[in-house]
Amino acid sequence: MAEPVRVRLRLNGELREFSVPPGRRLLDLLREDAGLTGTKEGCGAGECGACTVLLNGRPVTSCLVLAASCDGCEVTTVEGLLAATGEPHPVQRALVEAGGVQCGFCTPGLAVTGAAIVARGVGKAPERSRLISGNLCRCTGYLTVLEALERAGGAPDGAE
Amino acid sequence: MAPSEGAPGLPRAEALPPTGHHPRPDAWGKVLGQTRYVGDLSLPGMLHAALVTSNRASARVRALELSAARSLPEVVAVLTAADVPGANSVGVIFPDQPLLAVDRVRMVGERLALVAARSREAAAAAVGAVRVELDPLPSVHDPVAALAPGAPLVHEGGNLIRTFQVVRGDVARHFRRATVVFEAEYRIGGQEHAYLEPQGCLAVPEGRQRVTVYASCQCPFYVQQAVARVLGLSLAAVRVIQTPTGGGFGGKEDYPSEPAACAALLAWHTGLPVRLVYSRETDMQLSSKRHAMVVRHRWGANGAGKLCFAEVETFMDAGAYVGLSTVVAERANVSAIGPYHVPAVRVRTHVVYTNNLFGGAFRGFGAPQVSVAGEATMDALARRLGLDPVEFRRRNVLDDRRRTTCTGTRLERPVLARQCLERAVELAATTPPVAAGRGEKVGTGVGLVLYGCNLHHGGQRLDRSSAVVILQPDGSVVVRVGLTEMGQGLLVAVQTVAAQALGVPPEAVEVCLPDTSTVADSGPTVASRGALAAGRAVLDAVRRLRRRLDPVAAELLHCPPRQVELLGGHARVRGEPERAVPIAQVAAEMAARRIEAIATGWYRSRPRRFDAASGQGGAYDFYAVACHLAQVVVDAELGLVRVARVVAVHDVGRVLHRPALEGQIHGGIVQGMGWATSERLAVREGRLENPSFTDYVIPTASDAPVVEIEAIEGAAGRGPWGSKGIGEPSLIPTPAAVRNAVCDALGIELFELPLVPPVIVAALGQRHPFAWLREQPADEGVGVR
Numbered sequence: 001m002a003e004p005v006r007v008r009l010r011l012n013g014e015l016r017e018f019s020v021p022p023g024r025r026l027l028d029l030l031r032e033d034a035g036l037t038g039t040k041e042g043c044g045a046g047e048c049g050a051c052t053v054l055l056n057g058r059p060v061t062s063c064l065v066l067a068a069s070c071d072g073c074e075v076t077t078v079e080g081l082l083a084a085t086g087e088p089h090p091v092q093r094a095l096v097e098a099g100g101v102q103c104g105f106c107t108p109g110l111a112v113t114g115a116a117i118v119a120r121g122v123g124k125a126p127e128r129s130r131l132i133s134g135n136l137c138r139c140t141g142y143l144t145v146l147e148a149l150e151r152a153g154g155a156p157d158g159a160e
Numbered sequence: 161m162a163p164s165e166g167a168p169g170l171p172r173a174e175a176l177p178p179t180g181h182h183p184r185p186d187a188w189g190k191v192l193g194q195t196r197y198v199g200d201l202s203l204p205g206m207l208h209a210a211l212v213t214s215n216r217a218s219a220r221v222r223a224l225e226l227s228a229a230r231s232l233p234e235v236v237a238v239l240t241a242a243d244v245p246g247a248n249s250v251g252v253i254f255p256d257q258p259l260l261a262v263d264r265v266r267m268v269g270e271r272l273a274l275v276a277a278r279s280r281e282a283a284a285a286a287v288g289a290v291r292v293e294l295d296p297l298p299s300v301h302d303p304v305a306a307l308a309p310g311a312p313l314v315h316e317g318g319n320l321i322r323t324f325q326v327v328r329g330d331v332a333r334h335f336r337r338a339t340v341v342f343e344a345e346y347r348i349g350g351q352e353h354a355y356l357e358p359q360g361c362l363a364v365p366e367g368r369q370r371v372t373v374y375a376s377c378q379c380p381f382y383v384q385q386a387v388a389r390v391l392g393l394s395l396a397a398v399r400v401i402q403t404p405t406g407g408g409f410g411g412k413e414d415y416p417s418e419p420a421a422c423a424a425l426l427a428w429h430t431g432l433p434v435r436l437v438y439s440r441e442t443d444m445q446l447s448s449k450r451h452a453m454v455v456r457h458r459w460g461a462n463g464a465g466k467l468c469f470a471e472v473e474t475f476m477d478a479g480a481y482v483g484l485s486t487v488v489a490e491r492a493n494v495s496a497i498g499p500y501h502v503p504a505v506r507v508r509t510h511v512v513y514t515n516n517l518f519g520g521a522f523r524g525f526g527a528p529q530v531s532v533a534g535e536a537t538m539d540a541l542a543r544r545l546g547l548d549p550v551e552f553r554r555r556n557v558l559d560d561r562r563r564t565t566c567t568g569t570r571l572e573r574p575v576l577a578r579q580c581l582e583r584a585v586e587l588a589a590t591t592p593p594v595a596a597g598r599g600e601k602v603g604t605g606v607g608l609v610l611y612g613c614n615l616h617h618g619g620q621r622l623d624r625s626s627a628v629v630i631l632q633p634d635g636s637v638v639v640r641v642g643l644t645e646m647g648q649g650l651l652v653a654v655q656t657v658a659a660q661a662l663g664v665p666p667e668a669v670e671v672c673l674p675d676t677s678t679v680a681d682s683g684p685t686v687a688s689r690g691a692l693a694a695g696r697a698v699l700d701a702v703r704r705l706r707r708r709l710d711p712v713a714a715e716l717l718h719c720p721p722r723q724v725e726l727l728g729g730h731a732r733v734r735g736e737p738e739r740a741v742p743i744a745q746v747a748a749e750m751a752a753r754r755i756e757a758i759a760t761g762w763y764r765s766r767p768r769r770f771d772a773a774s775g776q777g778g779a780y781d782f783y784a785v786a787c788h789l790a791q792v793v794v795d796a797e798l799g800l801v802r803v804a805r806v807v808a809v810h811d812v813g814r815v816l817h818r819p820a821l822e823g824q825i826h827g828g829i830v831q832g833m834g835w836a837t838s839e840r841l842a843v844r845e846g847r848l849e850n851p852s853f854t855d856y857v858i859p860t861a862s863d864a865p866v867v868e869i870e871a872i873e874g875a876a877g878r879g880p881w882g883s884k885g886i887g888e889p890s891l892i893p894t895p896a897a898v899r900n901a902v903c904d905a906l907g908i909e910l911f912e913l914p915l916v917p918p919v920i921v922a923a924l925g926q927r928h929p930f931a932w933l934r935e936q937p938a939d940e941g942v943g944v945r
Binding site: 036037038039040041043045047048050077078079081082088092095096097099101102103104105106107108111126128129130132135136137138139140141142143144145146 | 183186188192199200353355356357358404405406407408409440646648819820826831853854858859861867
């Protein structure tokens with residue numbers, strides 16, 4: 001067996017240290033070692049987006065990221081989208097209010113990617129659709145999800 | 161138009177409660193990542209399960225060498241059929257399917273052995289260490305070929321499982337009246353459910369006497385029955401608790417019984433909790449699929465544009481085991497004609513064994529396939545009569561005057577099929593036309609559905625439902641039902657109904673996911689029956705609770721009990737709203753007096769008669785209709801279809817909760833669109849060659865069309881407040897409408913589904929923009945095929 005690797009993360013704002021096998025996925029570190037089960041595994045192949053987390057602020061599919069490669073990084077999971085005050089992220093609120101949550105399994109990934117999209121401030125609907133298209137959802141048909149993105153901070157169409 | 165007369169749950173002439181709009185009770189937990197699905201649960205000592213499966217579609221098992229796997233570190237158990245203490249059988253209806261193969265495999269993915277280990281990695285290693293020797297046997301992979309003389313037999317006794325029929329009127333006589341006859345063979349592919357949460361369960365044993373199974377499933381009572389059968393335990397000794405379920409669509413109707421029985425067997429043997437969560441690849445290869453079908457048509461119409469007769473012969477690919485195929489066939493059989501008046505009908509629906517993927521339940525339950533064919537033939541006849549497809553439908557659609565279906569059922573008035581069609585056309589006309597780019601063609605198509613609500617007559621024994629309502633001393637309410645939430649909105653529907661019936665705000669009501677130890681067997685959560693069956697049971701429970709609540713409230717209000725009404729969080733004197741006490745005060749008073757504040761409720765559909773030989777009689781309890789109109793843009797060069805807009809008009813009876821209803825329609829449309837355009841199951845010799853989301857393409861956000869919804873209320877169904885089901889009718893018309901729109905755009909007829917680019921390019925033939933290239937043999941390498 002290969003030697004375990006030490007991984008230090010700023011995980012949802014907190015400094016954490018883990019010792020993991022070199023082949024361990026970031027997804028498994030989060031779900032099993034850190035106990036953060038909000039991040040879901042839908043395919044294990046980077047296709048569905050259910051395991052999306054923010055790595056140094058950028059959305060990544062954590063099933064395709066080796067935990068060992070994240071040493072020194074900042075990782076934000078769905079649990080970490082809550083503000084320090086406990087207030088949900090505007091994308092989370094918008095998903096609930098727009099009816100963008102059905103079975104909920106893709107929802108944490110959608111919320112994380114959505115938060116990244118809102119942070120980037122993308123205004124036009126086709127661009128929002130494109131940016132969220134790495135997150136598969138089988139229940140909603142995406143219409144309420146796109147509405148939620150618009151409500152959460154993307155300016156109305158044409159306003160740029 | 162208000163359906164207040166006799167709407168279930170209401171005294172006569174009482175005003176309907178308002179439609180719900182509040183956020184779903186499960187939304188916040190899900191969006192915050194706090195909801196625990198089965199894969200998020202673990203227990204001390206828990207083992208991880210994995211399956212050893214067949215990689216051949218048909219073979220004799222020569223050897224199964226397990227010792228190497230058993231000797232690996234961290235491996236706790238490796239089990240085979242010999243280790244099953246009860247019946248080695250998991251078929252829902254027919255006992256044709258073993259939990260673990262004995263000496264013969266009939267499909268790829270058939271289970272040969274089960275592994276439990278202390279880690280997922282060790283379980284995977286053990287699977288790899290099992291040596292399987294299979295001697296190939298002949299196999300059959302087409303439902304028509306499977307019925308030919310001399311075809312390899314999947315089971316002894318023949319490949320034809322059963323044939324269902326509809327026989328109505330004299331086809332020969334009406335054939336002579338037809339001036340146009342259209343014949344076609346449609347080849348409709350299957351579909352993968354692609355729920356985002358893979359199949360999973362966690363079995364927790366208590367010695368060998370009892371077991372609790374936490375399962376992602378639609379039908380906890382099916383799981384309970386399967387586990388009890390396999391372990392030889394009583395139903396009472398098997399407790400199944402539904403975990404939050406990440407999508408079902410039919411894929412978690414019958415199938416979860418299989419992984420649950422596997423996990424339970426391993427738990428029973430090891431005495432330890434065992435979790436089995438499928439990988440996406442395993443899930444896609446092993447779980448059930450929408451049935452592939454071959455649908456043959458011969459339909460005729462007269463010079464006045466009226467249908468004269470319709471003959472349909474369908475071959476349904478059941479795969480190697482029956483599962484729910486015969487039940488799916490029942491719906492396919494009676495749905496083959498659609499909402500049209502046809503004087504003479506002959507439908508035959510054959511359910512056929514093959515060595516292909518396992519066919520099972522999928523939203524629409526056999527109706528989408530035959531609806532694609534039916535609506536395609538409607539367009540073909542219209543074209544041959546020189547009529548617009550909408551005009552041809554106008555002349556044939558059922559309405560208040562002609563309202564007898566192909567099963568001889570006279571629909572209750574008002575029949576809204578014509579209204580749905582006209583309204584869809586009107587709505588489409590008010591929107592700007594879809595813009596096409598260079599080389600793109602635009603088309604419009606319609607599809608209608610006559611949806612038999614709730615279970616078919618053949619499944620009527622399952623059509624019951626249980627509920628428990630508990631009024632807490634603080635006025636909050638616990639509701640337990642036997643039907644499941646899988647994303648569709650059952651919890652919010654039940655919450656809305658309970659809150660309205662008790663006059664409390666929805667936030668006061670907590671609805672629990674089913675636990676087989678707390679409610680009676682409620683049948684499956686299928687057939688768009690959830691809100692109907694659970695809601696009616698809740699209304700019954702509330703009615704019984706009020707026999708004890710109303711007298712207490714009456715005392716506090718100083719009025720006779722029959723004058724008590726529950727509204728706005730208060731018990732009030734009917735007609736004197738200022739005389740009111742909070743329901744919380746009534747609840748506290750009941751608690752203080754030790755009055756039973758719990759009540760059970762029950763629902764069952766009305767008995768009806770149906771003759772299976774002729775397919776005539778009460779196939780369903782009541783009906784809903786819908787019309788979808790799709791506008792597509794087709795890139796003729798690439799054969800790519802983009803669905804730009806779908807107008808959906810639904811006869812819903814009554815809207816219980818607006819966002820839940822619209823969410824179902826959105827999701828149904830996009831799932832139906834995916835099946836029609838991109839979701840192709842690449843099956844070769846029974847093996848799925850594209851078991852991933854890269855190769856099996858479901859719609860993304862970029863593919864989402866504009867959707868316009870109109871819900872027509874007023875034709876009362878038998879759900880709470882007159883509501884009807886929406887889960888399945890939301891999908892069924894879309895694939896037909898999309899297919900017709902693509903044909904309209906290209907000016908060709910297509911007889912296959914899904915309409916993936918190679919199908920469209922091939923069908924264009926000489927009309928493909930680059931067809932001329934094919935006529936230059938020197939340029940072989942440049943041709944499009």
